[in-house]
Amino acid sequence: MTEEGIEEELLLNQTHRRASSETEAEPRAAFGAFALLASASAAGVVLLAIGLAFGASAWPLAAFTLVAGAALALLAGRRGVFSRSAAGVAGVADLGSIPAEHAAASAALSELRAGDLVAAAEARPDLAPRVRAAIATAADGLATLAEQLRSVNGETATATDGVVRMTAELASSSSELSASVTEITAAMEELARTASGISERAITQVELATRVEARGAAGEDALVEAVAGVAEVEARIAAIAERTDALGARSKEIYRVLDLIAEIAQETHVLSLNAAIEAAAAGVEGRRIAVVAEEVRRLASRSRDSVASVRALLDEFSASIRGTVVATEEGAKETRRVLGSAERAAVAVADLRAVGGETSARAGKISGATREQDAASDEVVATLRDVLYVVERTSAALAGLDATQRRLERLVLGVELLAQGLRRDSSTSLVHLAQGWGERLAGPDSTAEAYQRALDELLVEAPYLDDAYLVDAKGYALFLGSRRRPADAPAAADGRAAEGPEHGDRDLSGRPWFRAVVARGRTVLTAPYVSVNGRTCFTVAVPAFQPTGELRSVLGVDVDVHNWTRIGAPS
Amino acid sequence: MDASKANEPLPSERSGHLLVRVGEQICAVPVAAVRRVVRALTVHPLPGARAELAGLAEFGGEPLPVLDLGRLIGAPIGPHPLFPVTVVVWSRTGEGREAIGLAADEALEVVDLAAASWLPAAGFLIGEALVGDQVVRVLDPDQLGAG
Numbered sequence: 001m002t003e004e005g006i007e008e009e010l011l012l013n014q015t016h017r018r019a020s021s022e023t024e025a026e027p028r029a030a031f032g033a034f035a036l037l038a039s040a041s042a043a044g045v046v047l048l049a050i051g052l053a054f055g056a057s058a059w060p061l062a063a064f065t066l067v068a069g070a071a072l073a074l075l076a077g078r079r080g081v082f083s084r085s086a087a088g089v090a091g092v093a094d095l096g097s098i099p100a101e102h103a104a105a106s107a108a109l110s111e112l113r114a115g116d117l118v119a120a121a122e123a124r125p126d127l128a129p130r131v132r133a134a135i136a137t138a139a140d141g142l143a144t145l146a147e148q149l150r151s152v153n154g155e156t157a158t159a160t161d162g163v164v165r166m167t168a169e170l171a172s173s174s175s176e177l178s179a180s181v182t183e184i185t186a187a188m189e190e191l192a193r194t195a196s197g198i199s200e201r202a203i204t205q206v207e208l209a210t211r212v213e214a215r216g217a218a219g220e221d222a223l224v225e226a227v228a229g230v231a232e233v234e235a236r237i238a239a240i241a242e243r244t245d246a247l248g249a250r251s252k253e254i255y256r257v258l259d260l261i262a263e264i265a266q267e268t269h270v271l272s273l274n275a276a277i278e279a280a281a282a283g284v285e286g287r288r289i290a291v292v293a294e295e296v297r298r299l300a301s302r303s304r305d306s307v308a309s310v311r312a313l314l315d316e317f318s319a320s321i322r323g324t325v326v327a328t329e330e331g332a333k334e335t336r337r338v339l340g341s342a343e344r345a346a347v348a349v350a351d352l353r354a355v356g357g358e359t360s361a362r363a364g365k366i367s368g369a370t371r372e373q374d375a376a377s378d379e380v381v382a383t384l385r386d387v388l389y390v391v392e393r394t395s396a397a398l399a400g401l402d403a404t405q406r407r408l409e410r411l412v413l414g415v416e417l418l419a420q421g422l423r424r425d426s427s428t429s430l431v432h433l434a435q436g437w438g439e440r441l442a443g444p445d446s447t448a449e450a451y452q453r454a455l456d457e458l459l460v461e462a463p464y465l466d467d468a469y470l471v472d473a474k475g476y477a478l479f480l481g482s483r484r485r486p487a488d489a490p491a492a493a494d495g496r497a498a499e500g501p502e503h504g505d506r507d508l509s510g511r512p513w514f515r516a517v518v519a520r521g522r523t524v525l526t527a528p529y530v531s532v533n534g535r536t537c538f539t540v541a542v543p544a545f546q547p548t549g550e551l552r553s554v555l556g557v558d559v560d561v562h563n564w565t566r567i568g569a570p571s
Numbered sequence: 572m573d574a575s576k577a578n579e580p581l582p583s584e585r586s587g588h589l590l591v592r593v594g595e596q597i598c599a600v601p602v603a604a605v606r607r608v609v610r611a612l613t614v615h616p617l618p619g620a621r622a623e624l625a626g627l628a629e630f631g632g633e634p635l636p637v638l639d640l641g642r643l644i645g646a647p648i649g650p651h652p653l654f655p656v657t658v659v660v661w662s663r664t665g666e667g668r669e670a671i672g673l674a675a676d677e678a679l680e681v682v683d684l685a686a687a688s689w690l691p692a693a694g695f696l697i698g699e700a701l702v703g704d705q706v707v708r709v710l711d712p713d714q715l716g717a718g
Contacts, residue, residue, distance in 0.1 A: 266610075266654040269678070273589065273608045276681040280587040280602040290681075297680060 038113065044141055100126040108135050114522065116423040118432060143424040150419045150428055157412045157565050164405050171398045178391045185384040192377035195370045202367035209360035216353030223346040230342055232333040241328040244321055251318045258307050258314065265303035272297035272513050412529060416537065416564050421525055428568030430540055430559070431523055433462065438523075438542030438555040441470060448479070455481035458557070464566035467558040468536060473551040475509025507554075512542040517554050528561050536561045591658055591675040591708060596646035596705050597701065599674070599684060601693045603659045604712040606670055612637060615627035625674050630659060637672035638715065644696070644708060652676035656669045662716035669706065673716050 104126035112120035117139040124132060128446040153164055275293035279286030423431040441451065455468045459481050468481040508514055526539045541556045559567070575586060587602035612628035614637045620626070625639045641648065682702060690697030695714035699705045700707050 262653070269654075270608050270610065270656065273678050273681060276587075277589065277602050277605050277608070280681065294681075 012485055022087065027191070038109070038138070041511070042138075044147055085161075101128060101131075105135075108132075110144075112139060114274075115421045115431075117475040118423050118425045125367035140159075142422055144423055146419040146422045147426060149415060153412055153415045153419065154565050157409075159415075160405060160408050160412060164402075164409075167398055167401055167405060171395065171402070174391055174395045175396060178395060181388045181391060183386065185381055186379045188377050188384060190379060192374055195374040195377055199367050199374060202363045202370060204365060205363040206360050209356045209363055212356035213353055213360060216349050216356055219355060220346060223342055223349055225344060228341045230335055230339040234332060234339060236329055237332045237335055241325065241332065242491045243326055244324045247321050248318070248325065249312060251321060254314055255311075258311050262304060263540060265300045265307060269297055269300035269304070272300055303388065320436075329474060339504050366531075413465070413561055413564065417525065417527065421565075426568070430567050431525055433567075434540040434542045434555065434557055435523055437468075437557070438544055439553055442544030442553065451479050452481070456480050459483050462557070462567075464559055464563040464569075465557050466535070466560050466563070467556075469508070471514065471554050471556065471557050473553065475507060475511070475514045475554075477506040477508050478553070480499055480506075511556075513539045513556060517541045517543045518551065521551075585685045587681055588707075588709065589681050589701065590679040591640070591690065592677045592679060593641040593644070593675045594646035594649040596641075596644060596649075597679070597702070597705055599682070599702075599707045599709045600642065600658060600660060600673070600712065601710075602681055606661055609657050609659065611674060612657045612672060614672075614674070623681045628672055630657075630670065630672065632685065633670070635659065635670055636668045637674050639684070640673045640675050643673075643715075646655040649676065650661070653687065656665070660712040660715070664716050665712045669716055671712070673710075673715075680700070 091431065104124040108120050108122070108124060108127065111122075112135060121136045121139040123314075127135075166271060277289050279288075279290035279293055282289065286365045297379075420430050423429055423435070427433065441454055451470060455470065458468050459465055463483075466483065469477050470479045471477050512529075513524060513526050516526075521543065523540065523542045528536050528538045530536055537558045537560050540557050540559070544552045544555070546552045589602055589607035589608070590596050590606050591600060593612050597635055601713060609630070612635065614626040616626035617624060618714075623638050623643045625637045626639045628635045641645075655674065655676055656678045658678065659670050660673060661668045662671045684700050684702070684707070686698075689700050689709060695709045695711050697709040700709055
């Protein structure tokens with residue numbers, strides 16, 4: 001609400017205030033009935049306002065107000081008690097045709113309708129005792145109701161403030177919890193994906209390990225066969241070596257036989273030569289012997305040639321045998337090496353097979369564990385999502401609760417302003433206090449320092465006030481006091497420090513509260529509005545008049561809407 | 572060696588000879604002077620004797636001087652002999668004859684050589700003859716004892 005809208009929102013029972021400008025004349029009995037009906041209507045309005053503040057619907061209040069207003073108007077019309085007049089409340093006394101008692105009753109009733117219970121209960125000698133007592137009873141009842149209303153409203157405001165703080169903390173916690181749950185959910189989903197990946201890899205590892213184990217078993221069998229085969233080869237090579245050695249031994253025997261044959265052949269050869277020599281010595285007789293000797297020599301020569309051929313063959317055979325022996329020894333050596341390697345390979349394959357089996361078993365366990373972890377993670381994620389849903393619903397509910405609380409705060413403030421609209425003789429009645437401050441400042445002319453000191457003391461006396469200012473009849477601010485900018489405010493026109501949000505613009509004649517005071521000629525209480533400095537506050541403006549009845553000055557005090565519970569509280 | 576050709580009777584004087592190999596050289600010894608061919612005898616060297624005299628051997632219970640035929644004729648050394656022999660020959664002296672052993676690598680055969688085809692030689696060599704395409708040096712055993 002802005003200051004421009006205050007005109008329409010001025011509280012202080014404007015309907016009553018407008019009615020207060022009317023004068024009326026009726027018999028005392030009719031006036032008493034009307035006073036009772038008005039008092040009852042006001043009490044009903046207050047009670048319904050209390051109900052509205054605690055959550056009841058607004059329509060009963062509106063309906064009751066409408067019915068009560070209609071009843072009052074009907075009563076006034078039928079009795080001819082009230083008639084409209086352009087004159088204000090002060091004009092009532094000027095109606096010389098109306099008896100003094102009626103004028104006094106009208107004035108008291110006007111004050112009552114304007115909400116000034118103090119003025120309404122003032123002693124008026126012209127009033128009949130029972131009328132005075134009725135008005136005083138009505139004012140006192142309204143004051144008591146307003147006081148009780150303020151008390152309950154204060155408790156409600158305190159409770160609302162606590163709920164607001166708790167709601168804010170709960171909303172903050174819900175937000176943090178939501179973020180944490182979201183983060184944990186993401187982490188759990190990542191964990192579930194990781195577990196799933198690990199499980200798949202473990203399954204693959206199990207398959208690989210199983211294949212390794214199977215192939216290891218086949219390889220182990222093949223290596224066992226290979227070892228047996230190599231051992232057989234080694235045995236056969238050993239047999240070959242043995243037989244080769246035997247052949248070598250036989251070859252040596254053959255050499256000895258050949259040597260013997262060669263020796264015999266040589267001996268035969270020599271013998272044939274000696275025979276030939278003897279035959280030659282025998283002359284002609286020896287010719288036949290010489291022929292035989294020659295034949296023997298040739299046989300011996302052929303024998304020697306044969307021995308040489310056999311020896312050559314035997315040399316080749318022996319060389320082959322020696323080669324065979326060497327090859328056999330090398331083969332045996334290589335076979336032993338291969339056998340050793342095959343045996344080591346068999347051991348390695350057996351170990352590999354065992355490791356494959358163990359790996360398969362462990363991978364199986366890992367796969368099972370990760371599957372369980374995956375399932376557990378899914379359950380946790382599902383639970384976290386449920387929690388997140390609940391948290392989000394809680395946050396939404398808290399948001400709705402926040403709106404409700406703000407509405408409740410507005411209602412509580414409205415009830416407070418409704419109660420403050422009644423001037424009561426109480427330290428909790430802001431209007432009553434403001435009128436006292438106004439009378440204090442409207443005393444005999446004083447110095448500028450005295451006015452400023454009075455404003456400063458006012459801020460000290462009423463710590464719930466934000467600003468206090470005294471303006472002249474034209475709306476120009478004479479003195480300003482503010483607790484928010486005490487030091488660095490620019491100088492005012494009178495040389496004093498101008499404080500408060502309005503220090504830059506001292507012409508306050510356009511402010512709604514000033515126009516309302518000028519128009520009504522009495523104290524006004526505004527509805528909450530957003531001031532020029534951005535704060536939401538309401539203002540009480542108290543006029544002071546010259547002895548001639550002209551407006552002399554206006555005292556305005558601003559109360560922040562968050563400080564109203566401090567009104568009347570010990571400072 | 573073509574022994575059949577060597578054994579052909581010639582119109583000129585022909586006589587039987589024993590062919591022996593020493594080193595790469597073949598020598599011919601007249602069969603008439605050959606007493607016996609035996610396997611190489613064990614020779615005991617004689618200190619201070621000339622180089623051709625291999626030593627003394629025992630043959631038939633008697634000492635037998637044995638000459639190294641290879642050194643005697645200066646024949647180059649040939650392949651290692653499988654069955655070396657000692658040829659015991661008669662060498663005539665002024666008073667009679669004596670047996671001398673000739674150490675050779677191998678006794679080959681008995682052939683007839685025609686003296687007319689011999690090439691002249693000196694000393695204990697009577698001459699040189701061709702047996703096939705092989706030059707054969709003919710020994711004179713009687714000159715061995717004198718040398």
